[in-house]
Amino acid sequence: MYNGRSVSAIVTCAGKGTRFGSNKLLEKIGGMTILEKTVREFVHPAIDEIVVTISAENREIYSEILLEKAGLPVTLVDGGAERFISAKLGLEATTGEMIIVHDGVRPFVNADLIDRALAAGDEHGAAMLGTPTVVQLKLVDDEEYVSGSLDRSHSWLGQTPQVFRRELLAEAYTKAIADHYARVSDDADLVAEYTGHRVKIVRGEDWNIKITTPTDMVVADQILNHQSDLS
Numbered sequence: 001m002y003n004g005r006s007v008s009a010i011v012t013c014a015g016k017g018t019r020f021g022s023n024k025l026l027e028k029i030g031g032m033t034i035l036e037k038t039v040r041e042f043v044h045p046a047i048d049e050i051v052v053t054i055s056a057e058n059r060e061i062y063s064e065i066l067l068e069k070a071g072l073p074v075t076l077v078d079g080g081a082e083r084f085i086s087a088k089l090g091l092e093a094t095t096g097e098m099i100i101v102h103d104g105v106r107p108f109v110n111a112d113l114i115d116r117a118l119a120a121g122d123e124h125g126a127a128m129l130g131t132p133t134v135v136q137l138k139l140v141d142d143e144e145y146v147s148g149s150l151d152r153s154h155s156w157l158g159q160t161p162q163v164f165r166r167e168l169l170a171e172a173y174t175k176a177i178a179d180h181y182a183r184v185s186d187d188a189d190l191v192a193e194y195t196g197h198r199v200k201i202v203r204g205e206d207w208n209i210k211i212t213t214p215t216d217m218v219v220a221d222q223i224l225n226h227q228s229d230l231s
Contacts, residue, residue: 001046001048002046002098002118002122003122005096005097005098005122006048006095006096006097006098007046007047007048007096007097007098007099007100007118008047008048008049008050008051008094008095008096008098008099008100009042009044009047009049009050009051009099009100009101009102009161010051010052010053010087010090010091010094010099010100010101010102011038011039011042011050011051011052011053011074011102011103011104012053012079012083012086012087012090012101012102012103012104013025013035013038013039013052013053013054013058013062013079013104013105014053014054014055014078014079014080014083014086015055015083015104015105023058024105024211024212024217025058025062025104025105026061027211027217029107029217029220029221029224030224030228033065034104034105034107034211035062035065035066035104036065036066036070036072037107038102038103038104038105038106038107038109039052039066039072039074039104040070040072041109041110041111041114042100042102042109042114043072043073044111044114046114046115046118047100047114048095048096049073049075049094049095049096050072050073050074050075051074051075051076051077051090051093051094052066052074052075052076052077052090052104053077053078053079053086053087053089053090054076054077054078054079055078055079056078059076059078062076063076075093077089077090077093082181082182084173084176084181084185084187084190085173085177087101087173087187088173088174088177091166091169091170091173094166096166097165097166098118098121098122098163098164098165098166099163099164099165099166099169100114100117100118100121100161100162100163101160101161101162101163101164101169101187102160102161102162103160103210105210105211105212106159106160106208106209106210106211107211107220108205108207108208108209108220108223108227109160109161109208113129113161113204113205113208114161116129116202116203116204117129117160117161117162117163117202118161118163119202120163120200120202121162121163121164121165121200122163123200124198124199124200125164125165125168125197126162126163126164126165126168126188126191126192126197126198126199126200127162127163127164127199127200127201127202128158128159128160128161128162128163128186128187128188128199128200128201128202129158129159129160129161129162129201129202129203129204129208130156130157130158130159130201130202130203130204131156131157131159131203131204131205131206132155132156132157133150133152133155133156133157134152135152136149136150136152137149137150137152137155138150156201158186158188158201159204159208159210160186162186162187162188162199164187164191168191168195168197169187169191171194171195172187172190172191172193172194172195173190175194175195176190176193176194179194188201207223207226207227209223
């Protein structure tokens with residue numbers, strides 16, 4: 001519960017890992033799979049239930065890791081072809097008034113980041129973490145020519161966790177499916193586009209990275225080593 005509202009977490013783990021070349025959720029950081037490291041962080045005092053969306057072919061191995069060996073209090077739900085469809089299926093398995101959605105391949109999430117997202121989501125109805133960009137983001141057309149640049153003073157790199165009032169997220173998913181939504185985006189984009197509700201962005205951390213390519217594993221090891229030195 002958070003401020004009297006029940007809270008459900010959806011950790012999206014149904015991706016195929018095509019850019020990584022293998023199942024990145026089964027890669028290990030500090031002796032623990034990315035899958036387990038990420039999901040463990042959502043065993044949090046404010047979170048009432050945890051749903052993990054998975055691909056059907058991974059059910060056996062994920063069940064072994066999360067349920068049989070780790071004994072985590074999670075429910076596994078088969079996902080769909082698109083990330084937001086997987087998250088919608090996860091939403092249907094939850095009961096919370098506030099919904100946290102998090103990428104399963106962001107293993108450095110922690111209680112502080114969850115607290116920041118929850119506080120903003122509780123206050124604003126829809127919120128996400130992010131960091132101001134320090135690079136110049138280019139707009140590129142279909143032929144890969146530069147068509148412009150984003151104003152760096154108003155450009156942030158989106159992160160998860162993202163937190164929404166249940167009814168906003170449910171409305172966004174339903175309308176996106178009816179609209180045959182096919183763009184690569186996140187839940188914050190869907191909520192803003194299909195409900196008109198503004199999404200508050202709050203400061204995350206540079207180290208809250210998403211594991212997408214093998215190079216990210218090198219960065220992850222450096223982050224882990226740095227955090228170990230600080231503890």
